[in-house]
Amino acid sequence: MQAFETQLRDALSNATGVPAADLRIENPRDPALGDLAFPCFVLAKALKKAPPAIAAELAAKLNDELEGIEAIATGPYINFKVERGLLAKTIVGEIEAQGSQYGHGTDGAGKTIVIDLSSPNIAKPMSVGHLRSTVIGAAIQRIHDALGYRTVGINHIGDWGIQFGKLVTALDRWGSEVDLESDPIKALLALYVRYHEEEEGDPTLAEQSSKNFQELESGVDGHVRKTWKRLTELSLREFDKIYSRLGVTFDEVRGEAFYEPYLESTIERIQAAGVTQMSEGALIVDLTPIRKKMAPCLLRKTDGTTLYATRDLAAVFHRHELYDFDRCLYVVGGDQKFHFEQLKGVLKRMNVAWEPKVEHIAFGMMNLPEGKMSTREGRVVFLEDVLDRAAEEARKIIAEKNPELANADVIAEQVGVGAVVFNDLKREREKDIQFVWEEVLTFEGETGPYVQYTHARLGSILRKAAEAGEGTADPDWRALEDAAPLILRLGRFPAVLRSAAEHAEPSEITSWLSTCAREVNAWYTQHRVLGQEAGITAARLRLVAAAKSALAGGLALLGVAAPEEM
RNA sequence: GCGCCAGUAGCUCAGCUGGAUAGAGCACCGGACUUCUAAUCCGACGGUCGCAGGUUCGAAUCCUGCCUGGCGCGCCA
Numbered sequence: 001m002q003a004f005e006t007q008l009r010d011a012l013s014n015a016t017g018v019p020a021a022d023l024r025i026e027n028p029r030d031p032a033l034g035d036l037a038f039p040c041f042v043l044a045k046a047l048k049k050a051p052p053a054i055a056a057e058l059a060a061k062l063n064d065e066l067e068g069i070e071a072i073a074t075g076p077y078i079n080f081k082v083e084r085g086l087l088a089k090t091i092v093g094e095i096e097a098q099g100s101q102y103g104h105g106t107d108g109a110g111k112t113i114v115i116d117l118s119s120p121n122i123a124k125p126m127s128v129g130h131l132r133s134t135v136i137g138a139a140i141q142r143i144h145d146a147l148g149y150r151t152v153g154i155n156h157i158g159d160w161g162i163q164f165g166k167l168v169t170a171l172d173r174w175g176s177e178v179d180l181e182s183d184p185i186k187a188l189l190a191l192y193v194r195y196h197e198e199e200e201g202d203p204t205l206a207e208q209s210s211k212n213f214q215e216l217e218s219g220v221d222g223h224v225r226k227t228w229k230r231l232t233e234l235s236l237r238e239f240d241k242i243y244s245r246l247g248v249t250f251d252e253v254r255g256e257a258f259y260e261p262y263l264e265s266t267i268e269r270i271q272a273a274g275v276t277q278m279s280e281g282a283l284i285v286d287l288t289p290i291r292k293k294m295a296p297c298l299l300r301k302t303d304g305t306t307l308y309a310t311r312d313l314a315a316v317f318h319r320h321e322l323y324d325f326d327r328c329l330y331v332v333g334g335d336q337k338f339h340f341e342q343l344k345g346v347l348k349r350m351n352v353a354w355e356p357k358v359e360h361i362a363f364g365m366m367n368l369p370e371g372k373m374s375t376r377e378g379r380v381v382f383l384e385d386v387l388d389r390a391a392e393e394a395r396k397i398i399a400e401k402n403p404e405l406a407n408a409d410v411i412a413e414q415v416g417v418g419a420v421v422f423n424d425l426k427r428e429r430e431k432d433i434q435f436v437w438e439e440v441l442t443f444e445g446e447t448g449p450y451v452q453y454t455h456a457r458l459g460s461i462l463r464k465a466a467e468a469g470e471g472t473a474d475p476d477w478r479a480l481e482d483a484a485p486l487i488l489r490l491g492r493f494p495a496v497l498r499s500a501a502e503h504a505e506p507s508e509i510t511s512w513l514s515t516c517a518r519e520v521n522a523w524y525t526q527h528r529v530l531g532q533e534a535g536i537t538a539a540r541l542r543l544v545a546a547a548k549s550a551l552a553g554g555l556a557l558l559g560v561a562a563p564e565e566m
Numbered sequence: 567g568c569g570c571c572a573g574u575a576g577c578u579c580a581g582c583u584g585g586a587u588a589g590a591g592c593a594c595c596g597g598a599c600u601u602c603u604a605a606u607c608c609g610a611c612g613g614u615c616g617c618a619g620g621u622u623c624g625a626a627u628c629c630u631g632c633c634u635g636g637c638g639c640g641c642c643a
Contacts, residue, residue, distance in 0.1 A: 026582075026585085027582070028586080029585085029586055029587080029588090029589095030586075030587080033586080037586090039585060039586085041584095041585070041623085041624090044623090050623095051623090074586080075586070076585085076586080077585090077586065121643070158643060160643090161642070161643060162642065162643090163642075163643080256643090279640080279641095280640075280641080281641085282640070282641050284640075284641090291569085292568095293568065293569080293639090294569085294639090295639055295640060296640065297640090298640055298641050300641085301640095301641040302641065303641085305641090307640095307641070307642080307643085308642075308643050309643095311643095333637095334570090334571070334636090334637065334638090335636095335637055335638070336637095336638090336643085337569095337570065337571085337637075337638065338569085338570085338637090338638050338639065339638090339643085341569095341570090341638095362571090364571090364572090364636090364637095365636075365637070367636090372636095394605095397605065398605095401603075401604085401605070402603065402605095415605090426578095426579085427578085427579065427580095428579085428580090430571070430572085431571095431572075431579085432571090432572080432635095432636060432637085433578095434578095436578095439578080439592090442592080443605050444591090444592085444605055444606090445590090445591045445592060445605095446578090446579085446590075446591045446592085447591090447605085449605055450591095450605065450606090452605085453603080453605045453606075454605095454606085456603075456605095457602080457603060457606080458602095460602065460603060461602045462602095463602090464602055465602085492582095495582090496582095499582075507580095508582095511579095511580065511590095514590080514591080515580095515590080518590085518591095521606060521607065522606095522607070522608090524602080524606095524607095525598095525606070525607045525608085526607085526608095528601075528602070529602060530602055531601090531602085544602095565603085566603085566605080
């Protein structure tokens with residue numbers, strides 16, 4: 001598709017004298033009008049003519065020099081229609097040439113993108129809320145990988161902070177009553193909840209916790225640190241189970257604790273920039289020069305310990321020194337917008353040149369129908385349970401619809417997990433979403449399984465063709481005339497991929513996949529592939545293979561499996 | 567109170583950053599399995615784009631005000 005657009009821009013540029021870069025080729029609102037469109041409004045001033053007149057004149061001129069593309073003036077627009085055989089041959093050819101790398105490129109060569117994703121908290125369960133950061137972040141990383149960027153996916157584990165002081169206190173008091181080995185996360189969660197219940201009536205708890213955290217932060221390798229280490233190990237082991245089901249890996253897994261040795265130098269660095277001051281016993285950076293009434297950023301509390309912001313500042317400097325990134329993306333919930341404004345605010349006050357490269361890629365909150373999720377109040381949905389139930393549901397449907405299927409359990413897992421992941425990626429990321437079981441367990445319509453099913457059906461056609469030895473003839477590309485909407489959709493994938501990267505928006509990929517799958521389904525139900533005249537079957541098979549490959553490529557970017565059968 | 571984000575079909579959402587007659591899925595209704603997997607397809611129904619002004623050849627999209635919902639606002643992360 002890109003090739004056609006370039007050709008049109010050059011031709012328009014030649015005809016008008018306007019630089020090709022200033023000419024925007026669009027998609028017509030109604031596909032019946034044409035495959036590509038050029039609105040003539042932008043030329044009205046330069047040429048001092050009404051857009052419809054320009055369109056008519058230019059269309060006539062272009063028709064003399066364009067081969068295989070027809071220009072049709074429609075009001076103020078010029079619509080372009082590529083000759084169907086040429087269109088099919090070109091797009092299918094591009095997909096065949098690039099295979100599983102279709103649409104990929106080297107746009108990002110030499111550029112580094114750092115992505116902070118997932119970032120669960122030690123001793124807390126991975127909820128469906130963490131799913132968002134993990135799955136969105138991983139998709140953004142794959143999308144950039146496909147465009148040739150060097151990407152660094154960092155899992156920034158929440159393993160530091162006063163709550164570890166609290167947990168150590170809780171373990172010391174009641175640890176003997178819980179079973180940490182069989183289900184550590186749930187046991188720790190129960191302890192955490194109990195701690196908060198009892199803290200009100202027993203002030204010694206808070207005192208002890210504060211002492212514990214001070215000891216932890218002091219670096220003393222004693223009881224507190226040993227307990228903390230054990231907690232992180234137990235938790236990480238649990239998290240890994242889920243990451244492996246989601247097919248997510250990281251280039252760097254570092255806890256906040258990793259930045260412990262960098263905290264002092266970071267604070268010194270900020271002080272050296274002359275932007276710190278003491279306020280009510282705490283060390284702060286005043287941010288009102290950035291925005292009126294903006295709350296200050298606290299670097300050090302009255303008790304001398306550091307905060308989340310301090311550690312994140314240490315981390316961002318460290319990352320910049322290590323990777324010299326072109327973009328540093330934080331895939332973190334929208335409820336932390338203010339935190340990142342503060343982080344960037346401090347960098348701005350320090351006149352750090354690369355501050356604009358740091359971006360908060362916020363996503364909407366996941367809520368339950370009965371209200372906001374709350375770990376403390378036990379109002380959470382565990383990710384593991386969601387994946388399990390989705391896989392079970394998929395297994396049931398397979399038993400019903402395709403009982404002969406080999407590896408049914410493996411495929412049920414792929415379909416179930418695919419449904420959950422796709423569901424999480426299908427809306428614009430900044431929108432809040434409500435977690436509704438029924439919705440997650442739906443496998444029809446705009447869902448992962450729908451796309452997977454379409455892919456499997458295409459695979460089935462190819463297998464049957466191979467058995468029958470069909471498709472060896474020269475393709476008759478004109479036989480794909482009715483497939484034009486599908487072919488055009490396939491042709492637009494490279495542009496969609498680039499747009500998704502620029503906006504850090506995986507939903508552009510899911511949306512393309514849904515539409516493309518719908519077009520595939522609409523096409524093949526009306527056009528039988530096998531057993532036609534040899535040239536026709538050959539052409540249709542080439543399209544089937546290309547569409548299957550493109551769908552698989554899109555799913556791969558999202559981390560969703562594309563089973564051959566289901 | 568202040569600051570961000572959102573409001574499009576009964577529900578969940580697209581709408582290509584200002585362009586053509588606002589589109590999908592779900593739900594509901596009517597059709598299609600001796601034919602490459604019916605997790606599918608075809609059709610019908612469904613709209614005061616939150617409200618009111620403004621900017622211009624043109625606004626769901628931009629600016630202002632208001633209404634509604636979500637999130638955040640100094641020693642949690």
